[in-house]
Amino acid sequence: MGMIERMLGLLFGNGRNVVRDTVEVFRENAETGSQRAQEVQVQAMRQFGAEYSVARQGGFDRFMDGLNRLPRPxxxxxxxxxxxxxxxxxxxxxxxxxxxxxxxxxxxxxxxxxxxxxxxxxxxxxxxxxxxxxxxxxxxxxxxxxxxxxxxxxxAESVGVADTGNNAQLTTAATLPDRNAALEVWKRAGQE
Structure with missing residues (x-):
């Protein structure tokens, strides 16, 4: 039992975990990584909020910010x-x-x-x-x-703009109904 205890003491003794410390050389500790990511996110949000804080801007700065937002819309x-x-x-x-x-x-x-x-x-x-x-x-x-x-x-702002004048051919073409091929097929199908 003493040998196993010394071996475990060597690996996990003195408040350290040699296995964890060795693995962290090759792979990031997920918990520590998420803490760092949260700190980065909080700092970015603070900086963003400070940048767009209206309280510290003067009238000219607010006018220019509004003007810069106009071209896209x-x-x-x-x-x-x-x-x-x-x-x-x-x-x-x-x-x-x-x-x-x-x-x-x-x-x-x-x-x-x-x-x-x-x-x-x-x-x-x-x-x-x-x-x-x-x-x-x-x-x-x-x-x-x-x-x-x-x-x-x-x-088409005045009366008679569509007048065909003395052109008899154009008058005839304007008064004749247009040929509707789909309607003719439908009529033929109903007669059969």
Whole structure:
């Protein structure tokens, strides 16, 4: 019994656990690890709370914090607004999109750089293509102007805008009902 007692005393004696101490060299003690993780979490939350504490901020700091929070919601709501305007007033929306078609490519690049920079991304613009893109964009001006004129002509704000005039062929085509292939198949199936 004395030999076993000395052996256990060697391993677990003097208030130490040699096995545990040896294992902890290769594997973290789970209880100690969770205590450290809790301390880190508590410190992070304290720091976060102190950073956003309104009590120690002045009026200018609060204004700038509010201003810095605006771009993301404005971009998201503006994009949704474009979809709504396209559904509610398609001709108005089409006219605006024709105007956007005239924006030169390098200006789109610049906008992309600004937005990308704001959201943390990097973007490079190739200076050699700058002049070529401007010329290419300006070549579209006559076509865009024709499209705007055609869109304005389509406005249904006055009486008689759908008048076919003296065109007998167009009048006949407008008064004849359209052919409905699904309805014809259904009618034929009912007759059989």
């Amino acid at each position: 404005l971009l998201a709501l503006g994009t949704l607004g474009l979809f709504v305007s396209a559904m509610v007033e398609p001709l108005w929306f089409a006219e605006r999109m024709q105007g956007i078609a005239l924006v030169p490519e390098p200006l789109w690049w610049l906008l992309g750089v600004i937005v990308s920079f704001y959201f943390g991304a990097r973007h490079q613009v190739k200076a050699q293509e700058f002049q070529r893109q401007i010329v290419g964009t300006m070549a579209h001006v006559p076509q865009v102007m024709d499209n705007i004129r055609a869109l304005r002509h389509l406005r």
